[in-house]
Amino acid sequence: MFLIHCPYCGEREQSEFKAGGEAHIVRPKQPTELSDDQWAEYLFMRKNIKGVQFERWVHTHGCRKWFNMVRDTSNDEIKAIYKMGEKPPTK
Amino acid sequence: MKNKYSIISLIKNSFSYHENWQKAWSDPEPKKVYDVIIVGGGGHGLATAYYLAKKHNIKNIAVIEKGWIGGGNTGRNTTIIRSNYLWDASAGLYDHALKIWEKLSQELNYNVMFSQRGVMNLAHNLQDVRDLKRRTHANRLNGIDAVYLNPEQVKKFCPIINTSSDIRYPVLGGTLQRRAGTARHDAVAWGYARGADEMGVDIIQNCEVKGIKRNGDSVEGVETTKGFIKTKKIGVVAAGHSSVIANMAGLKLPLESKPLQALVSEPVKPIIDTVVMSNAVHAYVSQSDKGELVIGAGTDDYVSYSQKGSHDIVEGTLNAILELYPIFSRMRMLRQWGGIVDICPDASPIVSKTPIKGLYFNCGWGTGGFKATPGSGDLFAHTIANDEPHKLNAAFNLNRFVSGDLVDEHGAAAVAH
Numbered sequence: 001m002f003l004i005h006c007p008y009c010g011e012r013e014q015s016e017f018k019a020g021g022e023a024h025i026v027r028p029k030q031p032t033e034l035s036d037d038q039w040a041e042y043l044f045m046r047k048n049i050k051g052v053q054f055e056r057w058v059h060t061h062g063c064r065k066w067f068n069m070v071r072d073t074s075n076d077e078i079k080a081i082y083k084m085g086e087k088p089p090t091k
Numbered sequence: 092m093k094n095k096y097s098i099i100s101l102i103k104n105s106f107s108y109h110e111n112w113q114k115a116w117s118d119p120e121p122k123k124v125y126d127v128i129i130v131g132g133g134g135h136g137l138a139t140a141y142y143l144a145k146k147h148n149i150k151n152i153a154v155i156e157k158g159w160i161g162g163g164n165t166g167r168n169t170t171i172i173r174s175n176y177l178w179d180a181s182a183g184l185y186d187h188a189l190k191i192w193e194k195l196s197q198e199l200n201y202n203v204m205f206s207q208r209g210v211m212n213l214a215h216n217l218q219d220v221r222d223l224k225r226r227t228h229a230n231r232l233n234g235i236d237a238v239y240l241n242p243e244q245v246k247k248f249c250p251i252i253n254t255s256s257d258i259r260y261p262v263l264g265g266t267l268q269r270r271a272g273t274a275r276h277d278a279v280a281w282g283y284a285r286g287a288d289e290m291g292v293d294i295i296q297n298c299e300v301k302g303i304k305r306n307g308d309s310v311e312g313v314e315t316t317k318g319f320i321k322t323k324k325i326g327v328v329a330a331g332h333s334s335v336i337a338n339m340a341g342l343k344l345p346l347e348s349k350p351l352q353a354l355v356s357e358p359v360k361p362i363i364d365t366v367v368m369s370n371a372v373h374a375y376v377s378q379s380d381k382g383e384l385v386i387g388a389g390t391d392d393y394v395s396y397s398q399k400g401s402h403d404i405v406e407g408t409l410n411a412i413l414e415l416y417p418i419f420s421r422m423r424m425l426r427q428w429g430g431i432v433d434i435c436p437d438a439s440p441i442v443s444k445t446p447i448k449g450l451y452f453n454c455g456w457g458t459g460g461f462k463a464t465p466g467s468g469d470l471f472a473h474t475i476a477n478d479e480p481h482k483l484n485a486a487f488n489l490n491r492f493v494s495g496d497l498v499d500e501h502g503a504a505a506v507a508h
Contacts, residue, residue: 001401
C-alpha cells in the first residue's frame with residue numbers, strides 16, 4: 001500500500017485508485033491499414049519495465065479522473081504525477 | 092551416482108546422526124560452453140533441464156539462477172494442483188502435468204508429498220453456478236474427473252463452510268476434482284535439481300543473467316555475473332522477470348508483472364482436509380502438513396517487482412475467509428508475502444519459440460503455474476530439443492497474440508486471477 005497524490009484531490013490511499021497500465025501507447029491513426037503484427041504490438045505487447053515506468057491511473061473511488069504517473073516498479077516509489085495531455089517529465 | 096533414498100538409507104544414516112548424507116546436487120562453476128542454458132532455477136526451469144537430459148539425451152546443460160533454486164515463486168505459491176480448466180488446450184496441458192504428478196515421487200526418488208485431497212471450487216451467484224456446471228461438463232468431455240455439488244454436498248464434503256443463505260456471498264454450489272490436491276513446493280525444485288544433477292546438469296546458483304548476446308537473428312550466449320557463457324539455445328523460465336530477460340534480447344512480451352500475495356496462519360490441529368477455492372470472493376484455503384492454514388489472495392492491479400502487495404488485498408481476502416469459515420475468526424496469521432507473477436492478457440501461459448532463433452520462452456503462468464511444473468518442464472524440453480512445440484503446448488505459442496487465436500481462461504478457469 002502506498003499513498004498517491006491525485007492531481008485533483010490531493011493525497012489519498014492507493015486502494016482508492018485503479019492502475020490503467022502503460023502510458024503513452026498511441027492509438028493507431030489508420031486502424032484499417034494496420035497489419036496483424038502492428039495490432040498485436042498495440043493491443044498486447046508491453047514494456048513491463050523493472051525500474052522507472054510511465055503509467056496511467058484513475059481515481060476510481062474519488063474524482064474518477066485519469067492521470068499519468070512515473071513510478072519505480074522495483075520499489076513502488078512514485079517519481080512524478082502529471083495530468084492527461086501534459087508532457088511527461090524528462091527527468 | 093546418487094544414493095537411493097529409502098527406509099534402509101534412512102536407518103543407515105541415523106547411525107551417523109544424519110551428518111553423512113550425500114549432497115543432493117553439486118555447486119559447480121559455469122563451463123565456457125553449453126548446448127542449452129536454462130535461465131531460472133525454479134521448479135519449471137529445473138524440470139525443463141531434467142527432461143532435456145532424461146528424454147532428449149542432451150547432457151551439456153546449465154541452469155542459471157540469480158538467487159538460490161526454488162527461492163522465487165516456487166517457494167511462494169499456495170501449492171495447489173488441479174487440471175479442471177475449461178478449454179481443450181488448457182485441459183490437455185494441465186492434465187498432462189497432473190498425470191506426471193501422480194508418479195513423480197517414485198520417478199524422482201524424492202518425496203514431493205503429492206496429496207490428492209481434492210480441490211473444491213465454490214459458486215456464489217447464478218453466473219458462477221452456470222459457469223461451474225459448464226466447466227464440469229467440459230472437463231468430463233476431456234476425460235478430467237469433475238463433479239458438481241449442491242450446497243448440502245458442499246457442506247458434507249467440507250463441514251466448516253458456512254452455507255447459510257444470509258451471508259454476503261452465499262454458497263450456491265461447487266465443483267470437486269478429487270484427483271486434484273497439493274504438493275510440497277520446495278521438494279519439487281529439490282527433487283528435480285537432484286535428478287538433473289545426477290544426469291550431469293550444472294545447477295549454477297547466485298549467477299544473474301545480465302545480457303543476451305545475439306548474432307543477427309540467433310543467440311550466441313548469455314552475459315552473467317560469472318562471465319560470458321556460450322550457447323546456441325536459451326530457454327528462459329524467469330516467471331515475473333521474463334520481460335526483463337526478453338528486453339535484454341530486444342524482444343517484447345505481452346506480459347504484466349504483478350504482486351500476488353499469500354499468507355499462513357499459526358499451526359493448528361487438522362481442520363480442513365481439502366482445498367477450497369472461491370473465485371468470486373478471491374479467497375482460497377488449505378491446510379499444510381504442519382497445520383498452518385495456507386491462504387491465497389488476489390493480485391494487485393499495478394505492475395510491481397517489489398515482492399510486496401497492498402494491504403487491502405489481504406484484508407479483502409480475509410474478510411471473505413472469515414465469512415465462509417467463521418471458525419477461523421480467532422486465528423492469528425504468522426506470515427504474509429508476495430510473489431511477482433507474469434500475467435498474459437488471456438491468462439494462459441506462453442511455452443514457445445520466439446522470432447529469435449535459439450531463444451525459447453516459458454512464461455505467462457500468472458497466478459497458477461505451480462500445478463503445471465512437471466508438464467511445463469516436459470513440454471518446454473520437447474520444444475527446445477526439437478525446435479518445435481509438442482502438440483500439447485502448440486496452442487500456447489507467442490504468435491497467438493498476432494493471430495488472435497487466444498486461449499481465454501480469464502474467469503473461465505474457476506480461479507481468482
